[in-house]
Amino acid sequence: MRCHYCGSYQTRVIDSRVIQDGTQRRRRYHCDDCGKRFNTAERFAGAAKQKMDEILELLASAEKAVQAIREIVQ
Ligand SMILES: [Zn+2]
Secondary structure: OOOOOOOOOOEEEEEEEEEOOOOEEEEEEEEOOOOOEEEEEEOHHHHHHHHHHHHHHHHHHHHHHHHHHHHHHO
16 A cells, blocks of 8 residues: 555555444555555445345346246246
C-alpha cells in the first residue's frame, strides 16, 4: 500500500480487523519513510454479497419461468 502522505511504498500493516458485521476490513499502515500512520477500509464482502443478491434474484425469476413453462406443458 502506498503511503497517503509521502507516496512511499515502504509501508507495513500494523493492524487488520474486520468491522461492520464482516462487510469491511480496516487496515492500519505504518510508513517507514515518513513515520506516519494511516487507515484503509476495504469493502470486500459487501461487493460479494451484493453480487450474491443479484444472482439469487436471477434464480428466483428463473424458477418462476420454469413454473410458468410447467403450467403450459401440463
Ligand atoms: Zn510516508
